[in-house]
Amino acid sequence: TRTGSVSVFADREEATRHLADWLLQLATEKTEGPFAIALSGGSTPQSLYSLMATEPYASRFPWARMQFFLGDDRFLPHDHEDSNFGMMQRLLFSRVPVPAENLHPMPGIGTAEDAARSYETRLKQFYGADTFEADRPLFDVNLLGLGSDGHTASLFPGQPVLKEQTAWVATCVPPAAPYTRITLTYPAIHASRHVVFLVEGAGKKEAVAKVRAQDPSCPASAITAMGDLRWVLDRAASPDA
Numbered sequence: 711t712r713t714g715s716v717s718v719f720a721d722r723e724e725a726t727r728h729l730a731d732w733l734l735q736l737a738t739e740k741t742e743g744p745f746a747i748a749l750s751g752g753s754t755p756q757s758l759y760s761l762m763a764t765e766p767y768a769s770r771f772p773w774a775r776m777q778f779f780l781g782d783d784r785f786l787p788h789d790h791e792d793s794n795f796g797m798m799q800r801l802l803f804s805r806v807p808v809p810a811e812n813l814h815p816m817p818g819i820g821t822a823e824d825a826a827r828s829y830e831t832r833l834k835q836f837y838g839a840d841t842f843e844a845d846r847p848l849f850d851v852n853l854l855g856l857g858s859d860g861h862t863a864s865l866f867p868g869q870p871v872l873k874e875q876t877a878w879v880a881t882c883v884p885p886a887a888p889y890t891r892i893t894l895t896y897p898a899i900h901a902s903r904h905v906v907f908l909v910e911g912a913g914k915k916e917a918v919a920k921v922r923a924q925d926p927s928c929p930a931s932a933i934t935a936m937g938d939l940r941w942v943l944d945r946a947a948s949p950d951a
């Protein structure tokens with residue numbers, strides 16, 4: 711059964727700490743097999759990644775049992791200032807004892823199409839199958855952000871990638887954004903035990919309301935039926951506040 715919950719907090723700091731505590735509990739509770747998490751890019755989750763790299767989280771997360779993937783990235787070299795993986799490296803991975811082989815960045819060189827194909831191969835190798843098996847998720851947690859236009863990962867309104875029902879990874883050239891993106895598709899996000907949106911700021915209030923009203927023009931709406939869906943909002947982003 712699919713469940714969902716909304717947690718609203720006074721501000722970004724409180725929301726971030728709640729999410730870090732929730733992730734820590736999930737990761738430590740999982741004893742058999744790796745804990746696989748797909749991280750979101752953008753600016754909102756940066757406070758979460760920084761917090762995870764500080765005490766008490768840095769010494770309490772089971773880093774060696776965690777496998778880190780990305781929900782999407784800009785198709786850029788990882789040392790580019792706008793690379794999501796580069797941001798995660800700076801804020802988190804360079805500051806905690808996570809084994810390098812547990813990090814799974816999306817390629818940022820070559821062609822975007824080759825990068826998407828090779829990432830899909832890596833996901834399938836990790837999963838151990840080419841198609842999803844019922845009740846066996848690929849990710850334990852899929853952490854997503856939300857754009858003010860309702861996009862999530864790099865699933866932007868009106869883009870062909872929204873129709874992708876077979877591939878696990880695809881490219882997307884968002885209308886406004888300057889870079890080609892590599893992104894998980896709906897099927898890959900669907901294969902998550904928990905899907906959590908971390909959203910903050912009044913600029914997202916309208917998008918959150920649209921998604922919760924199941925507005926089909928809003929890509930994130932299609933995700934609300936997937937996995938155990940959670941919203942972690944600061945009060946400014948909550949339509950109910």
Ligand code: 6PG
Binds near residue numbers: 781782784794862864
């Ligand atoms: C990215 C993200 C993207 C992000 C939203 C919200 O690569 O930018 O994956 O989907 O989550 O655009 O971004 P902010 O957190 O910066 O508002």
